[in-house]
Amino acid sequence: MVVNTLGDKNSLFNQFIAEIRDINIQKDPLRFRRNLERVGEIFAYEISKELDFSESSIQTPLGESLTNLPSCEIVVASILRAGLPLHTGLLNYFDRSENAFISAYRKYSDDGEFKINFEYISSPSVDGKVVILADPMLATGSSMELAYNAMLTKGTPKHVHIVAVIGSEEGVEYIKNKLPNENITIWMGAVDKDLNSKSYIVPGCGDAGDLAYGAKLG
Template identity: 50%
Template sequence: MVYDLSQHGGVFNTFVAELRDERIQQDPMRFRRNLERIGEVLAYELSKKLPMEDKMVTTPLGQKEMKVIREQPLIASILRAGLPMHQGVLNYFDRSDSAFISAYRKHKNSEDYDIKVEYMACPGIDKRDLIICDPMLATGSSMVMVYKSLLMNGTPRSVHVVTAIATQEAIDYTRRHLPDTACIWVGGIDTELTAQSYIVPGLGDAGDLAFGEKLQA
């Protein structure tokens, strides 16, 4: 299932528009906050798909039976660009465990590269609801490699991919390699991918915009 929130309008699209705007991108704090807000909205929508249970809540004046999330999900993020979205999702699932994975492009030349995963800090994920955050889904290859790496820590009950901008190519690739029941939550879908695998119009390098330019590995 793919949930494209850009099709629903509302203030969410303002957050995505500001994220793309090269003038507003000059303020790194604003850029990080917009990623965080996008993560919050996607987390709220995603929460509707999680298993629920009835809970009796005692108020100062009585009791009320409420439907609440049965178990907090596990939130995994791809370093470093995924950190602001991770915080947004964690703001809503505020008792969740977290996992962090490094994944980056190791370039052979301007158009050819490998995906490297060199670090992972993760609790057990067996039979848990897994959320993987990455603001940009260009080809889907990093997402799939990270998912496969996470499986070393167990098999999740459900998988949710949370991303700000994706290409249709990346969505199709991710759907082919993740379980059929996996859900992709996206803030906008672009159609073009350059020979260097950059999304057009996209928004640029999310990690650099959030945390400063890095030296190329």
């Protein structure tokens, strides 16, 4: 399974990751959402290099232009609610793709332990299509595993690109061990070493859903 970490190379991408992490810039939810969206656009551009292309003829006002264009069907899928700005960025570039949304969240017990609850999935058929499965944070990897298995109820994808802005080393290893290697590529913005006692990524960026859309009850 290939893991591509875009933040390992110096580019403007690192500026957006830095702003996503910055506790002072995080005070502006609009800026936080926009940075997630911009990161999604860069991920989309990089993923596009891995797609199948075929030659197409384009008629211009002055003649014919032969151009290689993506030839695969794409489904952009994200985990609610934190995944929405990242989803928008991916969709800005893959603007002809179909879309899927998965409801998965942490349900905490009184002792502070949690399990991942799955409620529903809204998705077209993914049979034979390229799925881009996005969530801003890849902490333990459990939510991503659940989302991946939920997508399989809608068919067998040709290939799955897993996208996360910030992940933990533990989460990446979990996905590599739990999911098949032959048809999955992982795309990360940055990979941090640690998880704290509540399984939040350290240094990470905090709760992406709350930073984007406000604090929630429960």
